[in-house]
Amino acid sequence: xxxxxxxxxxxxxxxxxxxxxxxxxxxxxxxxxxxxxxxxxxxxxxxxxxxxxxxxxxxxxxxxxxxxxxxxxxxxxxxxxxxxxxxxxxxxxxxxxxxxxxxxxxxxxxxxxxxxxxxxxxxxxxxxxxxxxxxxxxxxxxxxxxxxxx
Amino acid sequence: xxxxxxxxxxxxxxxxxxxxxxxxxxxxxxxxxxxxxxxxxxxxxxxxxxxxxxxxxxxxxxxxxxxxxxxxxxxxxxxxxxxxxxxxxxxxxxxxxxxxxxxxxxxxxxxxxxxxxxxxxxxxxxxxxxxxxxxxxxxxxxxxxxxxxxxxxxxxxxxxxxxxxxxxxxxxxxxxxxxxxxxxxxxxxxxxxxxxxxxxxxxxxxxxxxxxxxxxxxxxxxxxxxxxxxxxxxxxxxxxxxxxxxxxxxxxxxxxxxxxxxxxxxxxxxxxxxxxxxxxxxxxxxxxxxxxxxxxxxxxxxxxxxxxxxxxxxxxxxxxxxxxxxxxxxxxxxxxxxxxxxxxxxxxxxxxxxxxxxxxxxxxxxxxxxxxxxxxxxxxxxxxxxxxxxxxxxxxxxxxxxxxxxxxxxxxxxxxxxxxxxxxxxxxxxxxxxxxxxxxxxxxxxxxxxxxxxxxxxxxxxxxxxxxxxxxxxxxxxxxxxxxxxxxxxxxxxx
Numbered sequence: 139x140x141x142x143x144x145x146x147x148x149x150x151x152x153x154x155x156x157x158x159x160x161x162x163x164x165x166x167x168x169x170x171x172x173x174x175x176x177x178x179x180x181x182x183x184x185x186x187x188x189x190x191x192x193x194x195x196x197x198x199x200x201x202x203x204x205x206x207x208x209x210x211x212x213x214x215x216x217x218x219x220x221x222x223x224x225x226x227x228x229x230x231x232x233x234x235x236x237x238x239x240x241x242x243x244x245x246x247x248x249x250x251x252x253x254x255x256x257x258x259x260x261x262x263x264x265x266x267x268x269x270x271x272x273x274x275x276x277x278x279x280x281x282x283x284x285x286x287x288x
Numbered sequence: 289x290x291x292x293x294x295x296x297x298x299x300x301x302x303x304x305x306x307x308x309x310x311x312x313x314x315x316x317x318x319x320x321x322x323x324x325x326x327x328x329x330x331x332x333x334x335x336x337x338x339x340x341x342x343x344x345x346x347x348x349x350x351x352x353x354x355x356x357x358x359x360x361x362x363x364x365x366x367x368x369x370x371x372x373x374x375x376x377x378x379x380x381x382x383x384x385x386x387x388x389x390x391x392x393x394x395x396x397x398x399x400x401x402x403x404x405x406x407x408x409x410x411x412x413x414x415x416x417x418x419x420x421x422x423x424x425x426x427x428x429x430x431x432x433x434x435x436x437x438x439x440x441x442x443x444x445x446x447x448x449x450x451x452x453x454x455x456x457x458x459x460x461x462x463x464x465x466x467x468x469x470x471x472x473x474x475x476x477x478x479x480x481x482x483x484x485x486x487x488x489x490x491x492x493x494x495x496x497x498x499x500x501x502x503x504x505x506x507x508x509x510x511x512x513x514x515x516x517x518x519x520x521x522x523x524x525x526x527x528x529x530x531x532x533x534x535x536x537x538x539x540x541x542x543x544x545x546x547x548x549x550x551x552x553x554x555x556x557x558x559x560x561x562x563x564x565x566x567x568x569x570x571x572x573x574x575x576x577x578x579x580x581x582x583x584x585x586x587x588x589x590x591x592x593x594x595x596x597x598x599x600x601x602x603x604x605x606x607x608x609x610x611x612x613x614x615x616x617x618x619x620x621x622x623x624x625x626x627x628x629x630x631x632x633x634x635x636x637x638x639x640x641x642x643x644x645x646x647x648x649x650x651x652x653x654x655x656x657x658x659x660x661x662x663x664x665x666x667x668x669x670x671x672x673x674x675x676x677x678x679x680x681x682x683x684x685x686x687x688x689x690x691x692x693x694x695x696x697x698x699x700x701x702x703x704x705x706x707x708x709x710x711x712x713x714x715x716x717x718x719x720x721x722x723x724x725x726x727x728x729x730x731x732x733x734x735x736x737x738x739x740x741x742x743x744x745x746x747x748x749x750x751x752x753x754x755x756x757x758x759x760x761x762x763x764x765x766x767x768x769x770x771x772x773x774x775x776x777x778x779x780x781x782x783x
Binding site: 224261268 | 372373396397435489492493494495496497502503504541542545546548549552553556569570713714715716740744747783
């Protein structure tokens with residue numbers, strides 16, 4: 139019998155992973171390009187708050203944020219998503235970046251309003267912080283570090 | 289539990305060596321060096337030092353000491369741990385003319401705080417119905433991700449009223465008694481709040497969150513007085529052995545977080561504008577006299593008032609829940625507010641510095657005000673005892689009631705510790721809790737826990753926290769507060 143050999147394909151890097159940090163939660167975000175970084179960071183944020191897979195596509199939000207540089211833009215973007223959540227409970231499952239520059243991001247989020255009966259409530263996030271915030275080129279792609287205050 | 293190993297890219301795990309000199313049993317000095325304008329002073333026992341040195345919090349104490357206009361030492365309480373810019377457990381006072389104000393010295397959860405309620409009930413009366421009580425509290429107080437009271441909709445003008453008047457707004461609108469206000473720090477209203485300096489974003493976030501517990505380490509806990517350390521003080525505070533008590537721990541919710549985030553952006557610009565040199569971007573600040581500094585203080589006051597109103601409304605629902613379950617009226621229940629303290633705030637206060645009376649901006653980030661007997665801001669009910677200080681522990685152990693002292697006023701601008709502080713990261717705690725029935729374990733200890741979030745209870749397991757007793761013993765030993773009583777939980781609702 140043939141045993142399955144080691145896969146030739148290189149495993150795809152995880153889009154985001156938690157890294158150890160007392161008190162709060164830190165994520166290392168990977169992406170092939172900057173747009174992917176912003177999308178994967180949004181996934182990490184939503185996954186901290188609920189089980190993303192149970193979110194249906196029912197509503198759309200158009201988002202536009204600005205910041206002085208691409209790192210601050212990442213914080214502004216994530217905090218805008220928290221704002222949307224606090225206002226009416228909207229959580230995005232899928233995100234599309236429509237326009238992106240160093241200082242401006244336009245995106246569309248599709249998801250639904252959080253329903254405590256149907257969705258898993260994990261941990262609420264107070265804010266994405268500037269602390270040890272990093273967004274740097276790495277292995278032909280990009281890598282970001284962001285810490286959430288819980 | 290092993291501490292988290294070093295991680296590339298997260299420098300807080302590879303701390304630089306900060307010099308530390310022991311002053312006495314409970315005091316450690318970070319000597320003035322380099323750009324520091326003053327020394328650092330850390331309250332801790334010898335046993336605590338290795339853990340404190342593991343993260344970068346001592347470096348943060350030194351960093352705060354470099355800020356312009358700092359008066360006295362850059363202080364840290366025994367529950368010091370790593371924070372954003374300022375350490376958690378940090379206290380720093382600034383001269384109003386030459387000093388600065390920094391959102392990082394307050395934190396994201398503006399006026400996160402604790403209030404303690406007393407009852408006429410005794411522990412044996414609880415045995416029948418802790419379960420029912422916890423369920424009633426859980427039903428009446430919105431907790432966790434995405435919950436809100438369906439019967440409460442605020443208009444923008446009403447929200448602005450809340451931001452201006454704080455707990456007084458809540459009382460005026462039927463949430464509690466006028467006498468409650470006497471038992472809240474600053475009577476539940478920080479003066480100078482300007483709702484027009486709070487962004488629309490912040491107000492949108494706060495509109496539906498008034499009267500909600502939130503998530504994370506926030507809770508409502510029903511417990512009892514387990515031990516009394518000072519009988520006359522306890523009696524004066526209205527506490528007796530085996531008495532049923534309630535602790536409420538929450539803050540300004542999304543509104544406060546947004547105010548912090550908004551003003552961090554303002555301060556990043558202001559720091560450059562006023563040529564302030566900073567060792568860490570998260571310390572960004574503005575001169576207290578500048579428009580940016582004043583605006584932040586006015587917006588912070590508004591968020592602080594939201595938090596006072598929030599705890600006041602939750603108190604009202606705690607009272608309703610007790611009345612429902614025990615089927616007795618408010619008079620027999622005697623569910624009264626002992627005190628409400630803020631532990632994330634910057635306040636303008638008058639202190640004696642080198643024999644001179646000075647107005648200062650005192651930042652307390654994860655630190656509690658602890659004013660002595662007879663202080664003008666200590667409420668009249670506590671003129672003889674000193675201001676009550678409430679130190680919550682983790683959900684499986686105990687909490688403490690202390691009072692402020694003259695020594696605190698002289699040494700720490702009237703400040704003391706605020707809680708236990710985490711020992712494990714949330715990820716570690718979740719790992720440690722995997723495969724265990726935490727709710728069942730707590731039940732075996734005689735504590736009923738209900739949490740809205742599946743993750744929260746695992747992250748908040750007892751062993752994830754330091755033992756609050758050690759923290760309190762240092763504060764007591766150093767004389768910056770005085771132990772009155774120890775409380776034990778029997779029922780907890782977590783966000």
